[in-house]
Amino acid sequence: MSPQSNVVSGEGVSIHPMAVVSDGARIGKGTTIGPFSVIGPDVVIGCDCMIGSHVVIDGHTTLGDNNRIFQFASIGAPPQDLKYRGEPSRLSIGDGNIMREYVTLQPGTQGGGMVTSIGDNNLFMSTAHIAHDVRVGSGCVFANSAAIAGHVSIGNRVTVGGMVGVHQFVRIGDYAMIGAGAMVAKDVPPFAIAQGDRAGLAGINKIGLERGGFSDAQIAEARSVFRKLFLGAGTWQERLESVGTGESYGELVRLLIGFVRSSERGVCLMRSRGGDEG
Numbered sequence: 001m002s003p004q005s006n007v008v009s010g011e012g013v014s015i016h017p018m019a020v021v022s023d024g025a026r027i028g029k030g031t032t033i034g035p036f037s038v039i040g041p042d043v044v045i046g047c048d049c050m051i052g053s054h055v056v057i058d059g060h061t062t063l064g065d066n067n068r069i070f071q072f073a074s075i076g077a078p079p080q081d082l083k084y085r086g087e088p089s090r091l092s093i094g095d096g097n098i099m100r101e102y103v104t105l106q107p108g109t110q111g112g113g114m115v116t117s118i119g120d121n122n123l124f125m126s127t128a129h130i131a132h133d134v135r136v137g138s139g140c141v142f143a144n145s146a147a148i149a150g151h152v153s154i155g156n157r158v159t160v161g162g163m164v165g166v167h168q169f170v171r172i173g174d175y176a177m178i179g180a181g182a183m184v185a186k187d188v189p190p191f192a193i194a195q196g197d198r199a200g201l202a203g204i205n206k207i208g209l210e211r212g213g214f215s216d217a218q219i220a221e222a223r224s225v226f227r228k229l230f231l232g233a234g235t236w237q238e239r240l241e242s243v244g245t246g247e248s249y250g251e252l253v254r255l256l257i258g259f260v261r262s263s264e265r266g267v268c269l270m271r272s273r274g275g276d277e278g
Helices: 206-211 216-231 236-243 251-261
Strands: 060-063 090-093 115-118 192-195 200-204
Touching: 200 206, 200 216, 206 216, 216 236, 216 251, 236 251
Parallel strands: 060 090, 090 115
Antiparallel strands: 192 200
16 A cells, blocks of 8 residues: 555645555645655644655654654654653644754653643754653754753743753743753743853843844843842842832843742852853
């Protein structure tokens, strides 16, 4: 039986004769699947996706439209969690993502909400790893060999450098940037730059905020409160109390203060009390 006859597909689907597509898989209009790729029976792939050669997509995995998956990627295989017992957990992927060579994206577990979710327009460079029960927003970049452990939450437009390791249950806020080689064990606030082992803050991600469309005035206000909170006088608790709840500030500052106040692991602090912080 040819692969095409095994699939409930949209119009214009192109499946290489050497690909293996299981009964029950659903493939959207305009999607192409390369040779030696394997698609599991519970997989749903949207329209206009490009699945390269030697790709495995398995489990209860759903991909949106216009995703590009390159050779040797493993999408939706059982998570690397000894507590996993074969429960039908899910991997949900949005639109416009790019997954390069040897990327691994894994579904959720019973202990983490049963789903790993990935938003839109993210770039996963080669050998990047997203573990079980992770939440990834949209517009993020994961450089080569970035390793994200289970239960991590990552916001929108986050940049994760090469060879970064992120500890279980850590949160990384919107517009944050993690420098190459960092080992992140505590929460990284929105629009902060973090680097080192164990990662500490090095300033604000001014370029990331500019690219995100924020005005000079918004960025200046964010920098001022960032300095007060992370470089000001007094104890951490005194500095946190000094900025209040953020109600009198703009969007970026409210985002920062809300994130910090909701942290359960504690947030990364400045690597140095001196120097330029972006």
